[in-house]
Amino acid sequence: MTKDSAEKSKELIREETYKEIVTNELERIGSGGAFVWTLFFLCVTPNILNGFHVSSYTLLGYLPADKWCNVPELGSTNWTLEEKRTIVEGNTTTNGCTIKDWNYELLSTKTYDEARIYTMEMLASDQPPKEIECNKKGGFIEFDEPDGTFVAEWELVCDRSIQRTSAQMFVSLGKFFGSFTFGILADKFGRKTSFSLGALVYVVSSFICTFTPWYNLFLVGRFGLGAASSGLFYAAFTMIVENVCLKHRSWMSIAFAASYPIGMIFLAIASYLITSWRYLQLTLSVPALLLIFNCYLLNESPRWLITKKRYAQAYKIIFKQRSHYEIEKTDEIISTNTKKEMMEKKPTSLWVKIQEGPLKQFIALFATWKVRKLILTSYFMFCVSSLSYYVTALNAANLSVSRYLYVAITGIVDIPSYILPIILLKYNGRRPTTMFLFILTGTALLLVLVMPSDWIISFAMLGRFGISATYSIVTLYTAELYPTEIRNSALGTCSTWAHVGSISAPYIVDILGQLGWYIPTTICGCCVFVAGLLTINLPETSTVKLSDRIEEVPSESDNTTINTSGKKSENDKY
Structure with missing residues (x-):
């Protein structure tokens, strides 16, 4: 049978009947079986990944336990690190952010004991040295754990400490933006479309955070992770709520949310075993590639398709075969379509187009x-x-x-x-x-x-x-x-x-x-x-x-009043 003859042989039914057939079958398969468990698995796994990245700030951006100012002029001396810090920091309490304004070229020609006596005399004099920022003398901050946190790599301490907080703020801003944007996209273009776009942004943002040499681009990646996490979470959650029966909906939706702390536990284990923040970020990013399989295997939400009157697509997903039904065009439908065409021909303002x-x-x-x-x-x-x-x-x-x-x-x-x-x-x-x-x-x-x-x-x-x-x-x-x-x-x-x-x-x-x-x-x-x-x-x-x-x-x-007999x-x- 050719494609044209198959189209001609379709059974004509009313739209209400078509919707009822598809909805009743969705309710049947939504009560259990392969459809429910496949949907649950494909929707719940991305939320574990959300637990990785969105909570990673505590472990990727922690403040190092110790830091100090490295003054280049003292590099030629044979002093120990502790001796250098004693001379440079003096009685300051900023942990290396500020140092004493000494003549370090002169101090570098002395032994530590001589330098110590000299600085003590100067501190006791009428004109003790001022405190200046570390970089004013060409110095730079060093850390006891230089590879463990991005704070050390980009020196996000002292006067730049507020930029460290930006790493978490950009995730929150991304979630703020993404929850609004992806929510509207999911209602207009479909749950799977929103999910797939969120997965793409998630993968790209993950690897931007892993390999970028610039902190500003790292913040862009963090923003993308926040936005994408909202796109993944709400599209997947909505598909579970829409297509699973009441018997499973409650515990599955809560189990879906419970997958987030599972990701946090894995994050803690991974960070304990991997000391470099770059390698830890890479370890958290690689599993994001699994979202490609989720996007490939995940179908569009049948209930959303029904709402959009795309019954043939919903039928194919639910019955796993092409639909042999076609909606009968009644006078009411023809009249509605005619009115719609006339409305489309009428000139509309930009504001009306935005509203619609x-x-x-x-x-x-x-x-x-x-x-x-x-x-x-x-x-x-x-x-x-x-x-x-x-x-x-x-x-x-x-x-x-x-x-x-x-x-x-x-x-x-x-x-x-x-x-x-x-x-x-x-x-x-x-x-x-x-x-x-x-x-x-x-x-x-x-x-x-x-x-x-x-x-x-x-x-x-x-x-x-x-x-x-x-x-x-x-x-x-x-x-x-x-x-x-x-x-x-x-x-x-x-x-x-x-x-x-x-x-x-x-x-x-x-x-x-x-x-x-x-x-x-x-x-x-x-x-x-x-x-x-x-x-x-x-x-x-x-x-x-x-x-x-x-x-x-x-x-x-x-x-609706709940039956006292206990029967639903x-x-x-x-």
Whole structure:
């Protein structure tokens, strides 16, 4: 049979029937089997890579334990390093950033004992030497671990120390930009398109960070890693939520989030074994090449295709064969197409084109009062969750442990925090579980005010445990609140507000923390508590199907009643 004859032999059916056939089969294969497990594996593995790079700052950019100013004029002497530092630094307390303004050419002609006597006499005189910056005498900073951190390679200390912080700031800015951009791209062009573009940026940025000889280009690579991590995370997470049945959706979405701390544990192990930051960066970059296989094997989200009325493509993915159906063109469809063609012929302004193009999904987030209330509440929950997560992480950094152990402990603490929501969601709905964890976390952070000083770090880690558990449910809950046509845009813009919180966290800790050690945790505790109360305005999503259109979004008063018999209705199936 030729291709033309095969096209002619297709069965004509109504669009509603076509959609029902594809949707029913998606619900069937989404309840378990090869489709579900393949999708889960392909989506969860990239998030382990996110745990590598996004958390690598602590181990790639740590401050060396010791540094000093190397003055070239003293290179010709036979003094030991300790003797040189004694003469150069004198009674300064800047650890090599500033030195004494001696005549080093004169000192280089003396023995150490002679130079020591000379400098002591000068310090006791009426005109002691001034302190000057190390490079003013042609000196340069040396480190005890020159290969272990990029701080040593680019001398990001002293007056350039703020540039060290930029390495983490650029990751946060990248995530801020990427979460918004990739979210809209995923809704407009597809989940796989967004995922593939994120994977490309991720691979390129990883190797830029590995091989660049310039710090500014290194920052560009860090920005790309942050942006790409958002593109990978939210596209993959959305595909799991959209195409897996309710029975597996809860634990799979939380297990997806739990893969992030697994990456952190691997990062700690790798950094302990590899002492050079360049080789460590390369070790973290090579696994990113596996994303090529993910992009090749991953299919487009069938539910997104259904929403875009691309039923033939969805049919091919779900049934693993070409569709033998064709939509029957009714008078209503013909009339709609005619109106659409007439609208396209009408001249439109640039603003209208922008509204109907790049900003269409974003504008849809504020289209109705119900969606507007959901999105504003979600923005606040994400911002508060991220702010509290990073504030508790910064407060807990006072633990007297090695950096390797600290990163590993952080990952280990996060894993059980993702198990708790699975247990809670098994017996409760999304709304009561989210409210409970928010209020519990807020209470724990506020209790820091009345706890003895010995318990502060413990409660900081408890707060991290609680907010990690809350964060995983908030992400799942938010994905279920919004219809398919704007789901990724909602998650993307929510993530943007989350990174407003993560960018603000260090300033709250450093600036407000100087005014009072309790202020950062008190702010977070109050905000988290308010977020818990705001969840009252959200509808329950665990007992209803995912909506596809904005018109189908339920309100808190439209919640489906849960059967007291313990049996699930047909609506509980997906």
